[in-house]
Amino acid sequence: MDEFKACNLDFCPENILIDVLSYLNVRELVRAGRVCKRWKRLVKDQRLWRNVDLTSWKGVTSRILWVLLRQFLGCGLRSLRLRGLLLSARGGTFLSEAWLKALSTKCPRLSKLYLLHSDLRSLPSCRAFPPSLRALELCSCELPRDFFSQSLPAAPHDRAEATSSASQQRQEKRGKRLSCHSGIGIEKLALNNVPSFTDQHLQSLTSWERLSRLELRDTFRVTADGLQSCAVNAAVGVERLSRLKFLEIGVTGRQGYPLQMASLGLRAGWIGLEELSLGGKEVAPGLFCTSYLKDLKHLCLWACTLSELQVVRSCRSISGLRRLEFLDVIFQPRQIPDEEQGGGEERQDEEEGGADDDVSDGNRTQDGNDPFLSLRRSLTEKLPSCALVFTNCTVQINPD
Numbered sequence: 001m002d003e004f005k006a007c008n009l010d011f012c013p014e015n016i017l018i019d020v021l022s023y024l025n026v027r028e029l030v031r032a033g034r035v036c037k038r039w040k041r042l043v044k045d046q047r048l049w050r051n052v053d054l055t056s057w058k059g060v061t062s063r064i065l066w067v068l069l070r071q072f073l074g075c076g077l078r079s080l081r082l083r084g085l086l087l088s089a090r091g092g093t094f095l096s097e098a099w100l101k102a103l104s105t106k107c108p109r110l111s112k113l114y115l116l117h118s119d120l121r122s123l124p125s126c127r128a129f130p131p132s133l134r135a136l137e138l139c140s141c142e143l144p145r146d147f148f149s150q151s152l153p154a155a156p157h158d159r160a161e162a163t164s165s166a167s168q169q170r171q172e173k174r175g176k177r178l179s180c181h182s183g184i185g186i187e188k189l190a191l192n193n194v195p196s197f198t199d200q201h202l203q204s205l206t207s208w209e210r211l212s213r214l215e216l217r218d219t220f221r222v223t224a225d226g227l228q229s230c231a232v233n234a235a236v237g238v239e240r241l242s243r244l245k246f247l248e249i250g251v252t253g254r255q256g257y258p259l260q261m262a263s264l265g266l267r268a269g270w271i272g273l274e275e276l277s278l279g280g281k282e283v284a285p286g287l288f289c290t291s292y293l294k295d296l297k298h299l300c301l302w303a304c305t306l307s308e309l310q311v312v313r314s315c316r317s318i319s320g321l322r323r324l325e326f327l328d329v330i331f332q333p334r335q336i337p338d339e340e341q342g343g344g345e346e347r348q349d350e351e352e353g354g355a356d357d358d359v360s361d362g363n364r365t366q367d368g369n370d371p372f373l374s375l376r377r378s379l380t381e382k383l384p385s386c387a388l389v390f391t392n393c394t395v396q397i398n399p400d
Contacts, residue, residue: 018045026068027057046076055083055116065099069106077107084118093122104130115141125149127184137190143197148204150183183209190215199226206230206239214241215248217279220260222249227265232272245272249286250279252303261285267292279303287314296320302327305396308375316382324379325389331372332396371395 021032021042033043049072054060060083084094095118103110112135119142126147129136187210191197198221205211216222227249232240247270249263263278263286275298278286283304290296296318301311306329315321370376372390379388 014042017042018047021048025056026052026054030068030072044072046074049073050076051079052077053081055081055114057083060084060094062094062096062099065095069099069102073103073107075107075109077110079112079114080107080110081114081116082118083116094118095120095123097123097128100128100130104132108132111135113137115139117141120144120147123147126186131185133186135188135190136186137188137192138194139192141194143194143201145200146204148201148208150204150207183207185210187211188213188215191217191219193218195220197221199223199229202226202230206241210243211241212243213246214244215246215277216262217248217250218252219262220251222262223260224262224264227262228268231265231268231270242272244270246275246277247273248277248279249282250277250302251282252280264289266290269293271295274298276300277302284310287311290314291317293318294320298323298325300325300327301329303329305330305332307332308378311375312378312382315379315386318383321383321386323387323389324383325391326393327391329390329393330396331375331393 017039021029024032029043029048033040052068052073065082082095095115100123107130110130110132113129113133114137116139118138120138121142121144123144124146126136127150186208189205189208189211190213192215195218197216197219202222203226205214230241232242232244251260251262261282263282266276266286266289269292272295273293274295276286276290276293276296277300279302281304283301283306287301287310290299291314297320299315299318299321302325306326308331315324372393372395376388379386
């Protein structure tokens with residue numbers, strides 16, 4: 001027993017201590033660095049600062065961000081999650097242009113940035129973010145008008161002296177510097193509950209050369225015309241979202257905002273779009289336009305109420321569909337006549353081939369207890385090479 005009493009953390013190897021410290025959050029790590037000189041050195045190990053989450057730390061100010069950047073954050077940082085405060089009474093700005101510039105210099109491997117409740121109107125453009133970013137997610141943030149523009153806006157004194165020769169030379173030099181920089185390297189952009197995002201912001205995304213994944217959740221000011229203007233179609237000489245492979249549109253029906261039905265813009269064709277996710281109020285108009293998406297291979301429907309007839313009629317024209325997912329979907333009771341499913345012989349053939357379908361369902365036990373068996377049979381007949389996935393789906397009970 002005396003030997004165990006003499007043992008303490010000083011005898012543990014450093015790699016074991018680092019594994020133990022990895023279970024602490026950022027605030028607890030900073031406090032642990034004040035224990036002793038050894039712990040202070042261990043806390044600064046970059047393996048502990050690979051994925052930094054500051055969303056649970058309330059009251060983070062710009063001063064705290066500078067302290068973390070100077071003392072802890074370094075080349076090991078890959079993912080960063082920050083939480084600001086909208087309409088804050090604190091002095092100064094939460095994310096300053098100087099801090100973002102220092103972040104890009106000290107953390108050259110930062111690839112993911114998540115911002116929650118942040119006011120970004122003090123930033124001139126998203127080019128203020130580190131150029132190493134590949135994924136950007138904004139949740140409940142405020143954006144300026146030209147936030148997603150490729151070029152930085154001109155300074156006020158440059159606009160005032162635009163007529164002088166000196167200002168013209170400065171503008172030419174500034175244009176050369178911008179042309180030397182490569183385009184925005186963000187490949188994934190996710191917007192969740194950003195009311196200030198409009199069609200103008202969406203049009204600015206057409207100049208992003210590497211954008212392949214775009215998620216728009218509760219972006220109430222995006223219209224069908226805005227989506228249609230960004231689609232890749234036969235138009236020549238107009239910038240489009242040519243590299244977009246995944247598009248998500250979802251409006252949960254928040255009160256106080258008009259319903260724009262932005263998914264009607266999918267009728268433009270969207271050549272090259274392979275994955276589509278529709279949710280909330282955008283599912284019905286989106287299903288109406290899926291027949292125009294010739295390259296679509298993966299379709300996900302979430303948080304909506306659908307009928308079997310609506311799904312079958314909308315998806316039967318998508319011959320290239322390989323995966324169809326239903327997430328938190330409420331299915332209405334079946335009301336179509338049995339003639340539409342075919343005669344008794346055809347129905348028997350479907351039952352014999354139903355066991356070989358390539359489908360997956362967490363709620364499925366046996367064919368007799370499968371509440372989605374009729375929908376499976378119908379979709380298997382129309383889309384024989386499509387895999388079906390049901391997750392947290394329910395069926396309404398007919399009151400009759």
